[in-house]
Amino acid sequence: MSLTAREKVLLACLIIVIIVLGGVAYYFATFKPKPEVIELTLYTKAGLWADFIRKTGVLESFEDRMYREKGLIVRVKIITAPHKGYRERVVTDFAAGAAGDVVWLGESEIPGLVEAGMLLDLTPYVEKWEDWGKFYEVGKKLGSYKGKVYAIPFETAPLVIYYRKDIFKQAGLPVPWQPATWDDVVRAALTIKEKVPDVIPFRGFYDVCLPIYMAGGKIYDTTDGKWIVKSDAILSAFKVYYDVFYSYGITPKEAELEKWDNRKLFQEGKLAILIDGVWCYIEKWGPGMTYEIENREDVVGYAYIPGLGTPGAPNYISVTGTYNWVINAKTKYPELAWELVKELSKPEIIAQWGYETSHIVTRSDAVLGEYAKEPFLKWATTVLEHSIPKPIASGYKKYVNTFKRVIIDYLVAEGKSPEECLSIFVNEAIKELGSDAVKEV
Amino acid sequence: MSLLRYLKRYSSEIILASFLVPALVLLLIFQLIPTIWTIWFSFTDMALIGKKLIHPSFIGLKNYVDMLNDSIFWQSMKVTFEYCLASLVLRFILGLLAALYLTSKMFRGKTILAAIFLLPYIIPGAIHPYVWISMLDTRYGTLNRILLFFGLTPQSWVYKRAMESVVMINSWAGYALAMLILSSAITSIPKEFYEVADIYGASRWQKFSKITLPLIKYPVILSLVLIFKEDIDDFTYVYMFTEGGPHYRTELLSLYAYHKAFAYFELGYGCAVGVIIAIIVFVLTLAQLKLGGV
Numbered sequence: 001m002s003l004t005a006r007e008k009v010l011l012a013c014l015i016i017v018i019i020v021l022g023g024v025a026y027y028f029a030t031f032k033p034k035p036e037v038i039e040l041t042l043y044t045k046a047g048l049w050a051d052f053i054r055k056t057g058v059l060e061s062f063e064d065r066m067y068r069e070k071g072l073i074v075r076v077k078i079i080t081a082p083h084k085g086y087r088e089r090v091v092t093d094f095a096a097g098a099a100g101d102v103v104w105l106g107e108s109e110i111p112g113l114v115e116a117g118m119l120l121d122l123t124p125y126v127e128k129w130e131d132w133g134k135f136y137e138v139g140k141k142l143g144s145y146k147g148k149v150y151a152i153p154f155e156t157a158p159l160v161i162y163y164r165k166d167i168f169k170q171a172g173l174p175v176p177w178q179p180a181t182w183d184d185v186v187r188a189a190l191t192i193k194e195k196v197p198d199v200i201p202f203r204g205f206y207d208v209c210l211p212i213y214m215a216g217g218k219i220y221d222t223t224d225g226k227w228i229v230k231s232d233a234i235l236s237a238f239k240v241y242y243d244v245f246y247s248y249g250i251t252p253k254e255a256e257l258e259k260w261d262n263r264k265l266f267q268e269g270k271l272a273i274l275i276d277g278v279w280c281y282i283e284k285w286g287p288g289m290t291y292e293i294e295n296r297e298d299v300v301g302y303a304y305i306p307g308l309g310t311p312g313a314p315n316y317i318s319v320t321g322t323y324n325w326v327i328n329a330k331t332k333y334p335e336l337a338w339e340l341v342k343e344l345s346k347p348e349i350i351a352q353w354g355y356e357t358s359h360i361v362t363r364s365d366a367v368l369g370e371y372a373k374e375p376f377l378k379w380a381t382t383v384l385e386h387s388i389p390k391p392i393a394s395g396y397k398k399y400v401n402t403f404k405r406v407i408i409d410y411l412v413a414e415g416k417s418p419e420e421c422l423s424i425f426v427n428e429a430i431k432e433l434g435s436d437a438v439k440e441v
Numbered sequence: 442m443s444l445l446r447y448l449k450r451y452s453s454e455i456i457l458a459s460f461l462v463p464a465l466v467l468l469l470i471f472q473l474i475p476t477i478w479t480i481w482f483s484f485t486d487m488a489l490i491g492k493k494l495i496h497p498s499f500i501g502l503k504n505y506v507d508m509l510n511d512s513i514f515w516q517s518m519k520v521t522f523e524y525c526l527a528s529l530v531l532r533f534i535l536g537l538l539a540a541l542y543l544t545s546k547m548f549r550g551k552t553i554l555a556a557i558f559l560l561p562y563i564i565p566g567a568i569h570p571y572v573w574i575s576m577l578d579t580r581y582g583t584l585n586r587i588l589l590f591f592g593l594t595p596q597s598w599v600y601k602r603a604m605e606s607v608v609m610i611n612s613w614a615g616y617a618l619a620m621l622i623l624s625s626a627i628t629s630i631p632k633e634f635y636e637v638a639d640i641y642g643a644s645r646w647q648k649f650s651k652i653t654l655p656l657i658k659y660p661v662i663l664s665l666v667l668i669f670k671e672d673i674d675d676f677t678y679v680y681m682f683t684e685g686g687p688h689y690r691t692e693l694l695s696l697y698a699y700h701k702a703f704a705y706f707e708l709g710y711g712c713a714v715g716v717i718i719a720i721i722v723f724v725l726t727l728a729q730l731k732l733g734g735v
Contacts (some may be wrong), residue, residue: 088703088704091490092489092491092702093707094490095489095490109490110492112490112491113490114705115490115491115492116490116491116492116494116495117495120496131701195536235709254579254597254600257597257599257600257687258579258597258599258600259599307692394490394491397704398704405688408687408688409687409688413687413688
């Protein structure tokens with residue numbers, strides 16, 4: 001039977017319709033909805049910090065663990081902000097609601113962000129976490145505010161004295177060297193000033209309030225929440241600065257006023273004694289770093305910072321802060337964010353970061369691997385025994401900036417006496433902080 | 442008149458106006474609303490951190506009253522006007538000299554030099570301080586080496602001469618604005634005036650002072666207003682080079698507003714300082730529009 005042209009066309013259309021309908025039926029029969037992908041954001045500094053996280057594969061192992069343990073597809077996206085101005089940027093982003101779920105944060109911003117309701121209270125989480133007992137107390141204190149935990153410390157970095165062994169040998173000074181008091185430091189600096197005159201003997205203090213702690217004083221009273229603006233320790237601190245720049249002249253004024261690069265001068269052998277953070281040993285002077293020092297182990301010595309040697313002064317002292325992982329209170333996934341923080345805070349991750357950047361680990365079981373083999377880091381971990389945490393209170397930046405301004409603009413630039421500087425500091429601090437937030441002891 | 446008839450009657454105007462809508466929307470979102478927000482915040486004790494972030498209070502004119510008693514605010518105001526005046530003089534003189542050079546018949550290679558003169562103006566402002574840091578370093582900087590070569594005393598550019606340094610950077614970066622305005626004004630002066638002056642044996646200075654200057658009077662005033670307006674809210678150089686130091690000697694008003702808002706997180710107060718800057722710029726803009734005959 002032969003078909004007409006019209007019948008052929010109808011048959012072809014019918015076949016096409018059957019194929020299409022069959023395909024559609026097959027698609028819907030085998031259709032499975034795509035699993036939901038949960039996106040978490042990790043907010044940290046650009047460059048070294050973000051690169052480290054990417055390099056360790058910690059995010060991938062976290063994502064795998066979430067899939068295996070909870071059947072969840074989680075993707076962690078890194079958001080970065082530049083290192084310069086990071087503090088201002090992270091606070092502004094929190095205020096604007098643009099901060100990530102998990103954020104890299106210094107300890108000084110914790111009180112203000114807690115008061116603004118921006119940080120998740122981690123106390124219920126750490127209470128159930130068996131690893132929490134392995135974290136050092138100084139880090140735990142720095143991450144807590146009003147008795148609650150808001151931050152998991154990832155790194156801490158106390159201050160130490162560095163000295164150039166080659167310059168010390170040239171000046172006839174003993175190597176290794178551990179000054180017992182501040183006078184020993186001054187004596188060594190004066191010897192260098194006499195014997196090696198083309199070298200700057202001393203540069204300090206990185207933390208401008210360090211001489212106050214060296215005198216056994218403090219800047220904040222936790223019992224009444226007031227900033228101490230006048231005390232014997234603060235006067236002693238001004239005297240230390242006056243001695244450094246004027247009485248003994250072991251630091252040229254221009255070095256402070258013109259912000260000479262201390263780490264570069266130390267690398268070039270133009271600076272003999274420097275008080276700086278433990279991170280400089282590897283992050284600044286280590287192999288392949290910005291100011292690499294060849295044969296660093298033979299050239300760079302390190303020692304504890306001594307107290308002033310006055311009544312009430314500690315034998316050795318240092319001050320430390322922390323950088324931490326915090327969780328945004330507005331996160332949609334607090335449990336997942338906590339799991340991410342736990343992953344980031346594993347001892348091997350902290351140890352690797354500590355080794356690569358010479359920051360001190362914040363948990364006792366992180367002294368392992370290359371970190372444990374590095375003599376400087378093993379020694380630097382013991383500095384924590386003498387370290388006091390920076391005060392965690394609103395107004396810390398204003399206090400420190402005011403103190404710094406008085407040192408630079410009045411003491412160093414104009415040569416005002418310690419007593420005059422103390423009086424100026426009291427007035428300036430009251431203006432900045434308010435008269436009801438300060439006290440004298 | 443019914444709506445349809447109204448639309449029909451004014452259809453061409455409506456179509457023309459609709460082309461303005463996208464620009465107006467952008468202006469509203471990125472200019473007007475933030476401006477209104479800023480003015481509102483300046484009447485509150487809003488902060489970027491702490492309880493005042495979530496519970497700011499309306500405090501009326503308190504921020505402005507506090508400003509009147511704030512010695513650092515007045516120091517910033519004084520520093521800003523000193524900076525603007527010094528930059529104004531330098532930028533104008535350099536711009537005028539460059540404009541005279543470019544419009545003169547005597548010199549060759551003007552096209553290439555015009556491009557070179559414009560370079561600092563078109564390079565992003567954030568790059569300028571990095572260029573100058575190496576020039577102004579006390580121990581190894583190029584400028585001090587030149588001074589030493591001529592037997593002069595090297596200067597502490599970063600500390601003692603901090604204001605002079607930022608004025609220098611700003612003048613180097615910004616003289617091209619005056620150059621562009623003045624060279625275009627000078628070019629529009631009819632050549633016949635100079636030809637007649639040549640016939641009467643006028644000197645170059647006489648031609649400049651009796652012909653050029655009077656005929657470019659309004660462009661000169663306009664360029665002075667524009668330069669001042671540009672400098673009054675300058676921020677980049679002092680932020681990147683001196684951070685307002687030493688001892689607030691380079692703390693321009695814009696930097697002071699930034700420090701208050703983003704370093705001390707006192708957003709309300711920082712906005713109040715910003716409003717003051719805006720008022721000054723607004724007054725200058727009115728002056729500029731009046732001069733332009735708008």
